[in-house]
Amino acid sequence: MLTVAEAAIPLPLPGVKPGLANIVTLVVLARWGWREAVWVSLLRVLAGSLLLGQFFAPGFFLSLSGALASLLVLGMAMHLPARWFGPVSHSILAAFAHIGAQLVVARLWLVPHDGVFYLLPVFALAAVVFGLVNGLVASRLLAELPLQASGSPSADLAVRSAAEADSPER
Numbered sequence: 001m002l003t004v005a006e007a008a009i010p011l012p013l014p015g016v017k018p019g020l021a022n023i024v025t026l027v028v029l030a031r032w033g034w035r036e037a038v039w040v041s042l043l044r045v046l047a048g049s050l051l052l053g054q055f056f057a058p059g060f061f062l063s064l065s066g067a068l069a070s071l072l073v074l075g076m077a078m079h080l081p082a083r084w085f086g087p088v089s090h091s092i093l094a095a096f097a098h099i100g101a102q103l104v105v106a107r108l109w110l111v112p113h114d115g116v117f118y119l120l121p122v123f124a125l126a127a128v129v130f131g132l133v134n135g136l137v138a139s140r141l142l143a144e145l146p147l148q149a150s151g152s153p154s155a156d157l158a159v160r161s162a163a164e165a166d167s168p169e170r
Contacts, residue, residue: 003048013119015062015102016126019134021048022070022094026087026138027145034075041067058110062102069101070094087142091135095127 002021011017021044029037045067049060077090103123107116 003044004051007048007052013122015106015119016123018130019095019098022091022098023134023138023141025070025074026091026094026135027141029074029078029090030087030138030142031145031147034071034078037074038071041071061109062105065101065105066098069097073097086135087138088132088135091138092128092131095131095134096124099123099127 002024006017006020009018022041024044025037025041028040042064045060045063046055049055049057049063052059054060071094073093073096074090077085077093080089103116103120107114
């Protein structure tokens with residue numbers, strides 16, 4: 001839903017997007033782990049491209065390369081000390097990886113000229129700004145969302161029900 005909503009936002013420069021759907025990936029990474037974040041991110045790229053009519057178009061491959069690069073960086077970043085690295089720094093690192101991969105794919109496939117790298121300062125600024133904002137939103141969501149014991153709401157409810165049934169007050 002966020003990917004489709006983001007497509008409606010007018011962009012000042014082609015390729016500069018806020019990456020709102022990455023907030024969900026960051027939350028899933030923090031709550032359920034890297035494997036689940038990979039599923040969410042790749043399904044988002046696939047579903048978004050199908051809904052927007054860009055499946056197998058250049059935009060799909062740019063999005064896929066960015067998602068894969070950011071997932072690799074997130075996979076490494078989650079092993080950094082949690083005391084200094086959290087959703088905000090993870091988001092900024094992932095944003096840089098995303099835009100880096102997209103520029104490399106654009107250079108190798110779409111624009112066979114090194115001039116594409118002149119856009120690097122603009123994209124780097126966008127990665128810092130949007131990575132910071134998305135990381136702050138993800139951090140706030142993580143602080144507001146309740147923790148679940150087993151990862152699924154129905155299993156959490158079953159655990160609570162079993163605990164209440166075994167309580168001495170009953």
